[in-house]
Amino acid sequence: MSEISRFGISLPADLVGKFDKLIGKKGYTTRSKAIGDLIRQELIKVEWTEGGEIAGVVTMIYDHHKNDLLNKTTVIQHDFQDVIISTQHIHLDHHNCLEIIAVKGSPDKAQELLDGLRSLKGVKHATLSMSSTGKEVG
Numbered sequence: 001m002s003e004i005s006r007f008g009i010s011l012p013a014d015l016v017g018k019f020d021k022l023i024g025k026k027g028y029t030t031r032s033k034a035i036g037d038l039i040r041q042e043l044i045k046v047e048w049t050e051g052g053e054i055a056g057v058v059t060m061i062y063d064h065h066k067n068d069l070l071n072k073t074t075v076i077q078h079d080f081q082d083v084i085i086s087t088q089h090i091h092l093d094h095h096n097c098l099e100i101i102a103v104k105g106s107p108d109k110a111q112e113l114l115d116g117l118r119s120l121k122g123v124k125h126a127t128l129s130m131s132s133t134g135k136e137v138g
């Protein structure tokens, strides 16, 4: 962990009141942790837009009986071996599968992977959780 730096912030009192209420609901016990997380969230957005090395997770729900989806999603994933570091397949019920794909590397590749999977006919939901390798966010 890097050295701690202290600084004062001047904000309208009603904004601070709303912030305290919000972070209280979210379970934060200090403003420092909550503000640090907001800053990290912005830094992660920059990592994703500037094309550095990112980490994240693609989640996808589909019916494996439909449209040869089990095969099609596998074919796409084989084309993205440079960004996929792990895949987990969970059989939710008789029809529905949940796939969790951990990614690390190029943000453009991760987005391309999501787009490729999400656009397949029969994929019910696919989303990308944009996170960080942790190296650039303190």
Ligand code: NI
Pocket: 064, 089, 090, 091, 092, 096, 097, 098
């Ligand atoms: Ni399944």
